[in-house]
Amino acid sequence: MTLEADTVVETFGAAGDENKLSPLRQEQVVQLPAEGEVWMTGDIHDHRTNFSKLIRAADLENNPQRHLVLHELIHGDHFDAKGAEDSWKMLYEAAELKCKFPNQVHFLLANHDLAQIHGEGIMKAGLSVCEAFTAAVERDFGARGTLVNVAITEFLLTLPLAIRCPNGLFFCHSLPTDDQIKTFDYTVFDRPLSPADYRRRTGPVYQLIWGRHFTPEGVNDFADHMDAKIIITGHQPQDAGYLVNGDRHLIIASDHNQGVFLPIELNHEYTMDELVENLRKYVSLDV
């Protein structure tokens, strides 16, 4: 793939504008309509086979009623010999998809995005995945790599925090821990964000997308506050593709060979059992 820096900067800019200006967006939340369908996914982390199958199967062009949710696309396993990590390309593909289908493609801010915005915060095997990501952009765009990295950062800052469906389903990357839920600043969804919202540990954005191991009781509190029936997240790795965490929380993963996604009809109210029945494995897709 040979791309000009100008093209890449322009595409990330346009996709970010689509994120911000979407008629479905209310502050940090995307509000889906009561008709059509949505395909919810889990973390993808540059899993190229699952991503390309998903895009082909979703066939957004021929299915204008279909919405697609994407999150945590970056920071995967494709490294070059010098340790540069290639996931900017998948993020770029997703940005192109947003430009082409602005009302059908929706993102959720994830903790790896926030780490990349800050340029630090996640290590793997003793190396910074954020620096590895940036190194691939600099490798591919040379002197213009800095401009591209700025465009990527600005794009990531436009990603919404949550998606709400009229059937009571609520999507976000993760949830705050039980301790944090007790004092969580729920106004974060309904107002413009400030730097304090992103702050490590104390910021509500940070808490929402970094939290792990919250209990079904914690989820109940959160779901009641948000007037949600069932919450679907990614973030916590699932070898089997998914985990039911109590009656109101489903975790799904899309970043490995047993990964799943979840097609949902927006005009139907689901039970947890129905959601689990609807889960589909990427390996089952014949596309």
Ligand SMILES: [Mn+2]
């Ligand atoms: Mn995550």
